[in-house]
Amino acid sequence: MRTISRLLWVISGFGLGVGTLYWFLTYEATGAVLLWFFGLMPMIVALWMWRRGLVSAHLAEDEPEADPSASAGEVVGSFPLMSAWPIIAVLGVVMAGASLVYGLILLAPGIALLGYAIYGLMRESRH
Amino acid sequence: MSTLVERSPAPQAPMEPERHGPVAWLTTTDHKKIGIMYCVTAFAFFLVGGALADTMRTELAEPGRQLVSTQTYNTLFTIHGTVMIFLFVAPFGSGLANYLIPLQVGAPDMAFPRLNALSYWFFAGGGLLVLLSGFASAGGGAAMGWTAYTPLSEARMSPGVGPDLWILGIALVAVATLLTGVNILTTVFLLRAPGMTMWRLPIFTWNMVVTALLGLVAFPPAVAAFALLLIDRRLGGHAFDPFGGGDPVIYQHLFWFLGHPEVYILILPTFGVVTEIIPVFSRKPLFGYTGFVLATLAIGALSTGVWAHHMFTTGAVDNPFFSAMSLLIAVPTGIKFFNWIGSMWQGKIRMAVPMLFSMGFLLNFLIGGVTGVMLASPPIDFQVADSYFLVAHFHYTMMGGAVFGLFAAIYFWHPKMTGRMLSERLGRVVFALLFLGFNLTFWPQFILGMRGMPRRIVDYAGGLGFDTPNLVSSVGAGVLTLGVLVFLYDLWASRRHPVAAGDDPWGGYSLEWATSSPPPERNFTSLPRIRSERPAYDMRHPGAPR
Numbered sequence: 240m241r242t243i244s245r246l247l248w249v250i251s252g253f254g255l256g257v258g259t260l261y262w263f264l265t266y267e268a269t270g271a272v273l274l275w276f277f278g279l280m281p282m283i284v285a286l287w288m289w290r291r292g293l294v295s296a297h298l299a300e301d302e303p304e305a306d307p308s309a310s311a312g313e314v315v316g317s318f319p320l321m322s323a324w325p326i327i328a329v330l331g332v333v334m335a336g337a338s339l340v341y342g343l344i345l346l347a348p349g350i351a352l353l354g355y356a357i358y359g360l361m362r363e364s365r366h
Numbered sequence: 367m368s369t370l371v372e373r374s375p376a377p378q379a380p381m382e383p384e385r386h387g388p389v390a391w392l393t394t395t396d397h398k399k400i401g402i403m404y405c406v407t408a409f410a411f412f413l414v415g416g417a418l419a420d421t422m423r424t425e426l427a428e429p430g431r432q433l434v435s436t437q438t439y440n441t442l443f444t445i446h447g448t449v450m451i452f453l454f455v456a457p458f459g460s461g462l463a464n465y466l467i468p469l470q471v472g473a474p475d476m477a478f479p480r481l482n483a484l485s486y487w488f489f490a491g492g493g494l495l496v497l498l499s500g501f502a503s504a505g506g507g508a509a510m511g512w513t514a515y516t517p518l519s520e521a522r523m524s525p526g527v528g529p530d531l532w533i534l535g536i537a538l539v540a541v542a543t544l545l546t547g548v549n550i551l552t553t554v555f556l557l558r559a560p561g562m563t564m565w566r567l568p569i570f571t572w573n574m575v576v577t578a579l580l581g582l583v584a585f586p587p588a589v590a591a592f593a594l595l596l597i598d599r600r601l602g603g604h605a606f607d608p609f610g611g612g613d614p615v616i617y618q619h620l621f622w623f624l625g626h627p628e629v630y631i632l633i634l635p636t637f638g639v640v641t642e643i644i645p646v647f648s649r650k651p652l653f654g655y656t657g658f659v660l661a662t663l664a665i666g667a668l669s670t671g672v673w674a675h676h677m678f679t680t681g682a683v684d685n686p687f688f689s690a691m692s693l694l695i696a697v698p699t700g701i702k703f704f705n706w707i708g709s710m711w712q713g714k715i716r717m718a719v720p721m722l723f724s725m726g727f728l729l730n731f732l733i734g735g736v737t738g739v740m741l742a743s744p745p746i747d748f749q750v751a752d753s754y755f756l757v758a759h760f761h762y763t764m765m766g767g768a769v770f771g772l773f774a775a776i777y778f779w780h781p782k783m784t785g786r787m788l789s790e791r792l793g794r795v796v797f798a799l800l801f802l803g804f805n806l807t808f809w810p811q812f813i814l815g816m817r818g819m820p821r822r823i824v825d826y827a828g829g830l831g832f833d834t835p836n837l838v839s840s841v842g843a844g845v846l847t848l849g850v851l852v853f854l855y856d857l858w859a860s861r862r863h864p865v866a867a868g869d870d871p872w873g874g875y876s877l878e879w880a881t882s883s884p885p886p887e888r889n890f891t892s893l894p895r896i897r898s899e900r901p902a903y904d905m906r907h908p909g910a911p912r
Binding site for chain 1 (some may be wrong): 385390392393394395396473474475477479480483484486487488490491495527530531534537538555557558559560561562563564565566579582583587596600616619620623663667670671673674683684687888892893894895896897
């Protein structure tokens with residue numbers, strides 16, 4: 240994780256540095272704010288990694304001589320095979336969004352569908 | 367239902383019988399199926415965008431011809447640009463990333479499979495809204511260009527629901543890109559196989575990491591701009607309306623803060639593709655792996671500081687700053703060319719179809735890149751602003767570069783995805799037609815631009831030096847279309863008369879070539895030891911020097 244942490248810090252430094260340079264060259268606020276936020280975003284992740292002690296964590300994937308057989312049985316994660324909720328959620332979002340264009344009558348069913356899908360996703364992810 | 371997946375070096379039996387049929391595809395969370403759905407949907411959008419381009423080229427083949435009305439022409443180039451950029455090239459890259467990244471890093475799936483499915487459906491839904499915005503919307507389709515500049519895109523100038531649907535559609539596609547970016551980064555950072563250090567990642571995966579980071583940086587400001595534009599149009603806001611105290615130039619800043627990194631969001635996956643292909647068909651390792659990765663990171667970082675070179679002629683930006691940054695980005699791009707040439711140098715080059723398309727990419731992108739350096743210079747930019755020179759430059763980078771790279775990817779990984787080979791003979795015909803057609807179409811547009819023909823016009827007067835280049839360009843578009851039709855036939859023929867590909871028809875280097883074609887559920891029955899950035903090669907040649 241050390242490489243990832245360094246990567247995030249370098250990107251962050253670049254964004255903040257270029258943003259500051261841009262500000263003093265142009266005094267143009269929109270671009271400077273965009274560049275500063277570009278610098279802040281990876282910093283948030285890097286700080287979170289540092290706080291959680293992930294920077295110095297020894298993971299098999301970061302070990303050049305690691306042997307896959309030594310990690311046998313280690314749980315990688317939980318992966319669903321199928322789910323209908325994503326397509327239902329997007330249908331809800333499209334309906335709710337289209338209400339801005341075609342009339343508010345679409346808003347209620349759109350939000351209801353989206354809420355139903357979110358509830359379904361939450362329930363599904365518990366199993 | 368979810369299943370716990372464990373790391374195991376021993377062959378595993380499939381956990382469940384594989385499901386088939388439409389419902390299995392609609393509800394799938396398997397990264398391979400989602401990747402294929404992304405690629406197929408994006409290619410369908412490419413066919414739509416291509417048909418629109420053919421209509422425009424037919425209209426412009428000779429002066430005075432009126433195939434479509436002025437307003438319809440405006441809709442044609444608006445939807446063509448939007449479809450090709452947001453619905454074809456970028457999502458096709460996402461499709462490849464979805465399919466390949468878990469395989470290349472040795473993971474069983476993407477980190478968040480449901481989020482992955484959600485991304486795809488956001489993209490598909492957004493894409494349909496964009497198409498509706500042009501052709502099925504009451505009161506006028508979207509006709510304000512793919513940049514949707516204000517005040518042209520404000521309700522006063524662009525009435526009707528078309529622009530609103532366009533905004534909603536693009537916003538959904540942007541959300542899909544953000545979710546995919548989160549998924550890619552989490553997968554690469556946390557789901558790599560033992561021994562797959564960051565400095566052993568395949569170059570395609572590295573390029574997708576940078577692409578994902580760029581997407582996360584660049585899309586939110588644009589989504590904010592689109593939301594403000596929708597508020598302006600529908601709820602009486604004045605964010606970008608100069609008559610209400612708003613500032614249209616701020617829209618341009620927000621849009622191009624997406625728009626220029628977007629160019630690299632489109633091209634970086636292709637850089638990754640050709641970098642996977644060239645060493646394999648040169649029978650050599652990649653020349654300068656570390657330098658290549660650092661150059662990719664430099665391109666990604668610098669691309670966030672060049673957005674306002676699209677605004678040189680507004681007079682509202684600091685031209686020297688953006689000119690310097692834009693010229694600087696040519697340096698890491700040049701390093702990549704040295705990497706590619708160095709990888710081929712003294713190699714045993716085999717000109718199979720993926721390699722042919724990669725060569726086509728190098729030649730076309732070089733022209734696009736060099737003309738990009740020209741445009742980074744404000745005096746030249748002022749001279750050719752809003753002319754066909756820009757259209758030619760843009761298409762040399764995006765079509766000659768990105769699309770040729772994507773065709774290379776299709777010919778390279780189709781055997782892995784389907785277990786079937788595409789025809790080598792037809793592939794060469796496709797390459798010849800596309801390469802010839804592309805250059806016939808877009809090289810004359812440099813001449814048109816230098817002669818002063820403005821872009822986005824439905825007609826032009828005869829006798830101004832525009833006639834012959836336009837005719838040649840339109841003939842070229844026909845040749846391009848023929849190439850795409852032969853490609854579709856090749857796909858159909860590979861299904862009709864399948865030729866088994868085997869697990870590794872090319873002697874590939876990265877981990878996806880160490881599993882079956884197509885790969886099983888959860889990708890690997892066993893993982894090889896990873897000792898370099900070429901694990902599949904190491905597995906086949908255990909005694910070879912790394």
